[in-house]
Amino acid sequence: MSLLTLTGTRPLNRALPPWWLIATALVPIALIALPLVYVVTRAAEAGWDGIRDEIFRAYTYSLLTNTLVLAISVTLAASIIGVAVAWCVERTDLPGRQIWRVVASLPLAVPAFVSSFAWSSMGSQFQNMAGAILVLTLASYPLVYLPVAAALRGMDTGFEDVSRSLGRGPWHTFFFTILPQARPALGGGALLVLSHMLAEFGALSLLRVQTFTTAIFASYELRFDNVSAALQAGILLILALFAAYTEMRMRAGTRHSRVGRGAARQPSLATLGRATPAVMFGQIVLSLLALGVPLTALAYWLFIGNSAGHGLSEVWPAIWGSSTLSIAGALVTTLLALPLVLLATRFNGRLARFADRLPYIIHGLPGLVIALALVFFSIHYVPAVYQTVLLLIVAYAVLALPLAQTALRASIALVPPRLEEISRSLGRGPFKAFLSVTLPNIAPGIGAALALLALELMRELTATLMLAPTDVVTLATEVWSHTNDAEYAAAAPFAALLILVSAVPVYVFTRRTLEAYEIT
């Protein structure tokens, strides 16, 4: 008996996908292959000697050390803070838990390069490795906090009660009963932080820390087809794909079980007692550092800038650039993602499974490497598109594809294949069935996905810096270039707008994470 029949799952469509679906799904797959092809062909050109010389340079070694020290320190620190905050907020009698629950996730609304703007505007003492670790940890701990909090909230407290009844103390219970259950959430969050850190460029460049990304950007600015840049990109790609692969394996293995039915009981809250003031103090300091400092600095520079007379006339081109680019990017991304999602949800087979895993591969592609590959290929093979908006839109589409896939998947999952079959049984052909049943039901989902994608793309900095035509500016590039030139007051209005724009995608991400990791 096949596994399908054993589990009672009704067979998916076993027919081969139609040719047009395969053809359209191959487009994004080909785009994603570009960075890999780029690194491999450039490395091949450099030859073994070239590769060896590049890899065994003291400079490469220092880049590798910096990249790893930064990524691992931030991941560890963010994990510790994230778990601690999640536990205090979800499982203790900390006063004001409902408020802390929201406040703790808010730093996500401040893009890392925007908080770097704030910290570096206060003086150069933060423009080093320690400063970068501090700023990036504060910016990324919610990525661990959110999934772990969701897991803690949904967890059956029966396990804890049993552990305590068997004579284990609260600490033992936490490390051997609670934490193992939250492990998929913690691991997923930590690996997400790790991927982000490997790909981070804007914040590190503003905080003057040399890692692979900033080095690649510097070599690129010197000469666009720099072999060093390609080889450094190759090493970065290996690190990032490894993190992405681990994340994929971890999610695939996620399985929670609760034996027996019935609702899980409300967890009993741990009493902090005399520790309450200390925990409270910790929460306040964390929020001040993660939110208070960037927002206060921003407010200060806004005030200074306002009095210096920077008006709407300077902000308008960036708003125009950001909106047009991100809306076009969102449209293209959605069009590219739709066939992939249909393939993954409606069909079986190797291509469908691959389409399903694509987002993890893209998570492993730093925006910088994607942009570099696009620059290289366009200049060499289609010079007409270099320095055009088209190239940037393509980069956006690759970068935002995972988000589009998740968003569309959720709405397509609401339309069971059975609906299309009923439509077929009532006399409609496959295409008419799609038009009259599938499309009306996913249209609201597509609309929401478009909005979300557009807002998320407005935060994009790296690819925009490298690919946007010279006369096009966006909110993100304006923050970066003004901060780079130490024009903090000039950067402030753009930064403030970016934070406002971030609110929606961050809200959606928060909701989705809470739902995904809530153990039920």
Added chain:
Amino acid sequence: MTSLNIRHLTKSFNGQPVLQGINLDIPAGSIVALLGPSGCGKTTLLRLIGGFDRLDAGEISFDSRVVASPQSHVPPERRRIGYVPQEGTLFPHLSVTDNVAYGLSRSGRQGQRVAEILALAGLSALGNRFPHELSGGQQQRAALARALAPEPEVILLDEPFNALDLGLRRQICDDVAAMLRREGATAILVTHDPVEAFAVADLVAVMHEGRIIQVDTPDNIYWQPASEHVARLTGRPIFIDGVFQHGSVLTSLGVLPVHPNYTRAAGKASIMLRPEQITCGSNRNGAQAQVIERSFRGNHVLLTVCLQEQTLLLRSSSLSSPVPGDQVHLHVEGACAAFAA
């Protein structure tokens, strides 16, 4: 009205045979239940009849029109079928009326058909509601109305009552049977519940591991199952040992008559009775047994009795029944089925 013929049909998924040589003839206008445990291939068979999947070998024809064979495949939209899956799956973006009208031609939508079928389903007042505003039973009736509206040749029902709770299930089951009879449709109902199959169907086809092992009327399936397996799938059986003697069997319950289908010359056999055939009484003619356990179940009691070192589980009236330790006498009504021991 359409008859349906299935010949030597086979189907496998990923090298795993799911259907192995299915033969089934469904007379025009009759309701057939495909009864079997999950994983026996009954839903696969239904999907092949509907044209949602392709068969590997064999042939399906509606009347004399071949709709599926290895060489030809009529797509579902040209088979004139109606399909009701497990959870009705009404189109969520359409009202009840629009759902029902979906399968009708443009001129068909103008006519009386929609109103007529809504009335038949008892949904006349709910035409403007959307699927999420209906109860589970109403959704299921609307789904059937939608399937029946275009007057299909064959109606396919895939465990349509599964999602409903038990009380509602029996009620909707009766409603659906009535609607199908009124429309005179040829229908195939997939189910794992023998009570449902018996209540709705003219013929029951029992499936096991990709094969149809018996096709017969509900009565015959229940009382004269073709194998011990069918006996177990169609209700609670009691098995005791027996020996053939002149067309009857000698058992610990006495000499019992056997249905004519099973009569053999001689030899040992496994005898099947249904619990309701055996009554406990004080009349001393029957075989003597001792009550071991009594379990009260409201409208009946379950008695565990010991009969010559074999325990039997019997149903008895809950009005007056013996208590553990009592000696009772067992009487058998009707004939029994017999299988090679």
